[in-house]
Amino acid sequence: MQTSPDRGDDTLLQQSPLRVLVVEDNRDLAKLFCDLLQVMGCVAEAVFNVRAALDSARAKAPDLVFCDLRLPGGKSGFDFAAEMRADPELASIPLIAVSGYADGPEREKALQAGFNRVFEKPVKFAQMMEVLNSIRGE
Numbered sequence: 001m002q003t004s005p006d007r008g009d010d011t012l013l014q015q016s017p018l019r020v021l022v023v024e025d026n027r028d029l030a031k032l033f034c035d036l037l038q039v040m041g042c043v044a045e046a047v048f049n050v051r052a053a054l055d056s057a058r059a060k061a062p063d064l065v066f067c068d069l070r071l072p073g074g075k076s077g078f079d080f081a082a083e084m085r086a087d088p089e090l091a092s093i094p095l096i097a098v099s100g101y102a103d104g105p106e107r108e109k110a111l112q113a114g115f116n117r118v119f120e121k122p123v124k125f126a127q128m129m130e131v132l133n134s135i136r137g138e
Contacts, residue, residue: 018135019060022046023053023067023080024098029121033066036125040132050075054083057090064135066123069099069110078113085114096131098123 020042024030030046037044045060047053049071057065065084069077077097084090097110102120110118119127 015136018042018063018132020044021053021056021060021062021065023048023050023065023071023077025049025068025071033123036128040128042132049073050077050080050083053080054087054090057084057093058087061089062093064094064096064131066096066098066119067115069097069101069106077115078109081110081114094131094135 018041020034020037022030022033022037022044024033024046025048027046027048030048034044034046045056045062047056050073053065053067056062067077067080071077071080077099081095081097084093084095095115097107097115097118098121099106099110099118100121102110102118107118117131
């Protein structure tokens, strides 16, 4: 592949993949979500509860988190968002709520808890691409 001298080799440079954390208690859905994110050029990891999500976020500093609102183990996605926003190391990470009940009061509650956006399950490909492109600055 040739590049023009005035452009340099910037066309050969590739962006590093976005690191995405998926917090979802349905393991099949989590795997599907991660597989789709990987096809979209991301490095995706799934965790299944709030404690694991916080541990992973602190250890790996993801570029984006998708989180189910209704999680097992005594803590919900709302709790996760509140804990992320209270932690200075995690507070600026974009956080997208994912729920089968993403309308009305649950949407407002999610936004008040600190989620940037709320997507209804099943999440649409176009919504995911919009968020990823926004983070990539495209």
